[in-house]
Amino acid sequence: MDGTHFVFGTRKEHGFIASFTPSISPHLAQWFLLREQFEPVPDEPGLFRLSEPERDGLRRTRQAVHDLRSQGYTVQADIRLDPMLSAGPARPVRPNGLTERRGRLAQAAAGATTQRRATPPTTSAPAARPVPPTPAYAPAVHLAASSSGRSR
Numbered sequence: 001m002d003g004t005h006f007v008f009g010t011r012k013e014h015g016f017i018a019s020f021t022p023s024i025s026p027h028l029a030q031w032f033l034l035r036e037q038f039e040p041v042p043d044e045p046g047l048f049r050l051s052e053p054e055r056d057g058l059r060r061t062r063q064a065v066h067d068l069r070s071q072g073y074t075v076q077a078d079i080r081l082d083p084m085l086s087a088g089p090a091r092p093v094r095p096n097g098l099t100e101r102r103g104r105l106a107q108a109a110a111g112a113t114t115q116r117r118a119t120p121p122t123t124s125a126p127a128a129r130p131v132p133p134t135p136a137y138a139p140a141v142h143l144a145a146s147s148s149g150r151s152r
Helices: 026-035 057-070 098-110
Strands: 006-011 015-020 038-040 047-050 075-077
Touching (some): 006 026, 015 026, 015 057, 026 038, 047 057, 057 075
Parallel strands (some): 006 075
Antiparallel strands (some): 006 015, 015 047, 038 047
8 A cells, every 4th residue: 555645435423534654745635636626534634525525426536536637646535436437327318309400410510502602603793883982072070088088
């Protein structure tokens, strides 16, 4: 266990727990565990419990194990909490029609369209609009000064 940095498990009184070993700095270990939503257990130094374990605690603990490993730390976890050794709980599949919609969009994108033709349409050039004559006088425009100093 000398190369292990973090240990994850469960306890009846605390739920999902985590601790760290002497192979990692206590300040650094606490910083990581707090970011992974673990909180210190009172009267038990070095022990942390998952905050709000009823809010998808198993998935969040497995995610913490995964995150710490991806940062290069060695993590020992119970089989149930180890994402490498056990499959996650099956998520309920809700039919939302997204797959069917994507299929219809892909078919529509692959089909021919009337907006993109191989040959340009045969139309005449747009008629030229007459340009109004330039006035012989210069129009005077007077703007009231603003009290806030900003223009309108």
